[in-house]
Amino acid sequence: MSKQDVKILGAWPSPFVMRPRIALNLKGVDYDFIQESMSPKSDLLLKSNPVYKKIPVLIHADKPVCESLIIVQYIDEAWSSVHPILPSHPYDRATARFWASYIDDKWFPGLRDIGKAQTDDERKAAIEQVLEGTALLEEAYAKCSLGKPFFGGDKIGYIDIALGCYLGWLRVTERNSGIKILDEEKAPGLAKWAEIFCSDPAVKDVMPETEKLAEFAKVVMARFKAEAAGQK
Amino acid sequence: MSKQDVKILGAWPSPFVMRPRIALNLKGVDYDFIQESMSPKSDLLLKSNPVYKKIPVLIHADKPVCESLIIVQYIDEAWSSVHPILPSHPYDRATARFWASYIDDKWFPGLRDIGKAQTDDERKAAIEQVLEGTALLEEAYAKCSLGKPFFGGDKIGYIDIALGCYLGWLRVTERNSGIKILDEEKAPGLAKWAEIFCSDPAVKDVMPETEKLAEFAKVVMARFKAEAAGQK
Numbered sequence: 186m187s188k189q190d191v192k193i194l195g196a197w198p199s200p201f202v203m204r205p206r207i208a209l210n211l212k213g214v215d216y217d218f219i220q221e222s223m224s225p226k227s228d229l230l231l232k233s234n235p236v237y238k239k240i241p242v243l244i245h246a247d248k249p250v251c252e253s254l255i256i257v258q259y260i261d262e263a264w265s266s267v268h269p270i271l272p273s274h275p276y277d278r279a280t281a282r283f284w285a286s287y288i289d290d291k292w293f294p295g296l297r298d299i300g301k302a303q304t305d306d307e308r309k310a311a312i313e314q315v316l317e318g319t320a321l322l323e324e325a326y327a328k329c330s331l332g333k334p335f336f337g338g339d340k341i342g343y344i345d346i347a348l349g350c351y352l353g354w355l356r357v358t359e360r361n362s363g364i365k366i367l368d369e370e371k372a373p374g375l376a377k378w379a380e381i382f383c384s385d386p387a388v389k390d391v392m393p394e395t396e397k398l399a400e401f402a403k404v405v406m407a408r409f410k411a412e413a414a415g416q417k
Numbered sequence: 418m419s420k421q422d423v424k425i426l427g428a429w430p431s432p433f434v435m436r437p438r439i440a441l442n443l444k445g446v447d448y449d450f451i452q453e454s455m456s457p458k459s460d461l462l463l464k465s466n467p468v469y470k471k472i473p474v475l476i477h478a479d480k481p482v483c484e485s486l487i488i489v490q491y492i493d494e495a496w497s498s499v500h501p502i503l504p505s506h507p508y509d510r511a512t513a514r515f516w517a518s519y520i521d522d523k524w525f526p527g528l529r530d531i532g533k534a535q536t537d538d539e540r541k542a543a544i545e546q547v548l549e550g551t552a553l554l555e556e557a558y559a560k561c562s563l564g565k566p567f568f569g570g571d572k573i574g575y576i577d578i579a580l581g582c583y584l585g586w587l588r589v590t591e592r593n594s595g596i597k598i599l600d601e602e603k604a605p606g607l608a609k610w611a612e613i614f615c616s617d618p619a620v621k622d623v624m625p626e627t628e629k630l631a632e633f634a635k636v637v638m639a640r641f642k643a644e645a646a647g648q649k
Contacts, residue, residue: 236519236553250506255514262507275494276480282487287468321468 191216192244194230196223198401200293200350201253202241203391207346208260209400211268250296257346271343279332284325285347292318293351296366298407299358303413312364315370316371321373322348330374334381341385349382356395423448426462428455430633432525432582433485434473435623439578440492443621451477468516486517489578503575510639516557516568517579524550525583526600531590532638535645544596554580555604562606566613573617581614588627589634 191209192218200246208214221230221240229231233242233249243250243259250259261270295314302308329336329344336344357373359366369376383392423441425448427434441448453462453472465474465481475482475491482491493502503510534540542586561568561576568576591598601608615624625633 217632245508250508250515252515252518255511255518258514259507259511262510275491276477276482278494279482279487279491282490283468283482283484286484286487 190246192219193217194219194221194227194233194242194244196221198353198393198398199240200354203350203353204253204261204346205241205243205256206391207341207350207387210269210391211270211341212260212263212264213267214260250315253350254289254347257343261343264286268340270337270341270346272337279390280329281336281343284322284329284344287318287321288344288347288351292322296351296355296358299362299364300402303408305385308362311363315366319372319375321365323375326374326378331380334378336378341382341387345382349379352379352383353393353395353398354402355379357399360395360399361402364383419605425449425461426451426453426465426476427472427473428453429625430585431472432586434584435585436485436578437473437475437488439573439582439619440489440502442623443502443573444492444496445499446492446496452631460530470599485582486521486579489575493575500572502569502573502578504569512561513568513575514578516554516561519550520554520576520579520583524554524580525638528583528587528590530622531594531596532634538539540594544594545647547598551598551604551607555607558606558610562610566610568610573614573619577610577614581611581620584611585625585630586634589631592627592631594636 191214193202193205193209195206195218197220206216206218219227219229221227221242226238229242230242231238233244234240234251237251239251241251241253241256243256245259245263250256257270269403271281277322295311295318298311299308299315325344326336330338333339335341336348341349356368358364366372367379369374382388423446425434425437425441426440427450429452438448438450451459451461453459455472458470462472462474463470465476466472466483467484471482471483472490473485475488477491477495482488489502503513524547527543527550530543531540531547534543557576558568562570565571567573568580573581587598592597598604599608599611614620
């Protein structure tokens with residue numbers, strides 16, 4: 186397959202864009218990474234994802250696939266002979282889908298709200314939500330990994346990708362808030378897992394440096410605060 | 418497999434509970450339907466879904482699976498030899514997952530907001546959202562069904578279950594609001610599809626009667642309005 190057959194429309198700071206990139210790296214599939222500027226959105230993005238107009242989009246042989254976790258499942262099914270990402274047993278697959286969905290629906294919104302909080306109470310509530318969620322994920326990690334390095338066992342799997350893509354933003358949040366979330370006391374399994382995950386060859390080149398992401402976060406937060414002030 | 422091996426914890430008015438029930442019916446799997454009273458929640462529910470404490474839960478050979486669309490995928494994979502629910506090609510599978518996710522994340526919240534709206538503006542915005550979403554789903558139906566009765570082709574598939582489970586509540590909303598959503602002019606494909614879907618043997622016994630659901634909706638709305646008034 187030529188490189189031109191597989192494209193990712195994305196942007197380097199987006200955790201959602203990291204997911205299909207890691208999945209393609211695991212499968213050994215070469216792809217074109219097309220950076221979207223977001224303003225204005227490209228015609229290719231608007232045509233490829235007319236419903237949400239959002240990145241990431243995977244374009245494979247001219248057909249677009251949208252929504253990061255759906256793209257990861259598509260990649261796993263389209264290149265099924267190399268490095269399975271979802272487990273093989275239906276029950277384990279359901280468990281992987283459950284935690285991936287929990288991470289997006291509950292855990293990450295809390296992490297994002299720590300940065301966005303405008304009062305001490307909001308900040309405290311968001312931190313509590315993330316710490317409770319992290320404790321649940323620490324338990325899930327112990328159950329899924331069974332003493333091996335990843336949620337997926339010996340190799341990076343679906344939950345690893347779903348959670349791991351947020352590690353850059355987690356580090357920025359930890360630095361800005363002074364709160365340690367993946368703490369070696371509170372979440373020793375995940376603290377170790379995060380190190381191994383980030384140094385994996387499929388991950389290390391797409392995981393943004395904390396310094397660079399922190400600079401980007403400053404710009405985003407300044408814009409968010411200006412918008413919030415304008416709405417008051 | 419004995420009936421005792423497969424249980425659904427649920428409640429008859431819940432659209433989410435209908436999904437695994439329809440999927441099991443399609444697969445010809447007999448199951449125990451355990452009605453949850455919701456208040457207080459049963460020990461079995463709290464033990465089976467400790468994260469969300471919500472129905473539906475499928476319990477298969479004593480192992481719980483949570484979240485309705487994850488359960489439907491589990492059922493499809495665990496009983497894979499009968500009536501495939503997801504399409505076989507990775508791209509079609511991604512398309513099915515995309516629309517199922519759109520229905521839950523965008524279309525249904527609009528439908529629910531029509532009933533919950535407390536001002537004319539809120540009601541108008543919700544109706545607009547649902548009509549726009551329905552137009553998108555009408556297009557998706559034409560593309561996926563290719564002239565056959567269901568999104569899944571000749572047989573009920575994943576999008577059919579994802580959207581079809583809301584038809585009872587859609588009818589109640591149409592009746593209460595006086596707005597026709599699955600209108601034969603605006604959405605002729607879906608209007609016909611809804612009739613065929615509801616009369617399917619796998620669906621008709623689990624689809625609540627509109628009259629009974631409307632009575633239930635009155636009780637729920639009265640409670641919601643009392644709570645909203647209490648919060649003001």
